[in-house]
Amino acid sequence: xxxxxxxxxxxxxxxxxxxxxxxxxxxxxxxxxxxxxxxxxxxxxxxxxxxxxxxxxxxxxxxxxxxxxxxxxxxxxxxxxxxxxxxxxxxxxxxxxxxxxxxxxxxxxxxxxxxxxxxxxxxxxxxxxxxxxxxxxxxxxxxxxxxxxxxxxxxxxxxxxxxxxxxxxxxxxxxxxxxxxxxxxxxxxxxxxxxxxxxxxxxxxxx
Numbered sequence: 254x255x256x257x258x259x260x261x262x263x264x265x266x267x268x269x270x271x272x273x274x275x276x277x278x279x280x281x282x283x284x285x286x287x288x289x290x291x292x293x294x295x296x297x298x299x300x301x302x303x304x305x306x307x308x309x310x311x312x313x314x315x316x317x318x319x320x321x322x323x324x325x326x327x328x329x330x331x332x333x334x335x336x337x338x339x340x341x342x343x344x345x346x347x348x349x350x351x352x353x354x355x356x357x358x359x360x361x362x363x364x365x366x367x368x369x370x371x372x373x374x375x376x377x378x379x380x381x382x383x384x385x386x387x388x389x390x391x392x393x394x395x396x397x398x399x400x401x402x403x404x405x406x407x408x409x410x411x412x413x414x415x416x417x418x419x420x421x422x423x424x425x426x427x428x429x430x431x432x433x434x435x436x437x438x439x440x441x442x443x444x445x446x447x448x449x450x451x452x453x454x455x456x457x458x459x460x
Contacts, residue, residue, distance in 0.1 A: 264376045266388050267369055270300070273395075274365040276436070281354065286339045288436050290332050293361070294402045295437040297329055299394035300368070301408050302417050307387050308371055311378035317371040324367040325408075328360045332402035396438045400424045 273296035280288035308318040335357055337345035376384055399420035406416040428435055 264372070264384070266376060266384060266391075267372050269388060269391070270296070270304075270368055270372055271365060273437075274361055274368075277361060278358070280436070281358065285434075286335055286354070288434060289357075290336045290339075290402065291400045291433075291435055292437050293328065293332055295395055295398040295400055297325060297332075297402075298398040298417060298420070299391055301325070301413065302394045302398070303387060303390040304368075304371065304375070305409075307375060307379070307383075311375055313378050314371060314374040317367070317374045321364075321367040321371045324360070324364040326404070328357075328364045329402045329404045331357045331360050333404050336402060392438075397421055398437075400428055400433075400435055400437065 273292050277289040277292040277296075280286065280292060305318065305321075308314045331353070334345055334348060334353060336342075338348045338350060338353060375387070379387070394417075399417065401420075401424045403416070403420050406420060407413045408416070427433070
């Protein structure tokens, strides 16, 4: 692939991915830690599903990808602890909330920097069309992604792709059952229009 002259630092994709970190930071500042968990869990899963895959095709991005994978693991581990602690899980009852939040803030900052480095390498190594396609793929994946951290689930290859779908479905069911707020973008479905027999069942008259 032939790289096109694109400004790495100012590229919209850098800002688009940074937005999830900003939303999570805002949620923590507003004392809504579970909203931060949702934002970053969905973001991590969407990036693993799209950005990481693209990075494997760009040799120059390998060092940044390795650094991001390390940041991913640490952030997802802390998100799981935060979810357990703030959801009242007895397994996390002994955790110090203030200390956990401090560590989470630090992990978010580290992750944001590592991710920005990777995206800049991708913008430099891919042509404009491929970057735009990747941006669209990330946005679509974010709308479908799991909303809870799954640090022990597979994250790569065919198993990772299957886990993405299964965990997303499971989280959607659990979010509905728990009445949990999901601030991250979600895919909306248009209500199905009733056919003739559907209208009959609903007691509507044919016009």
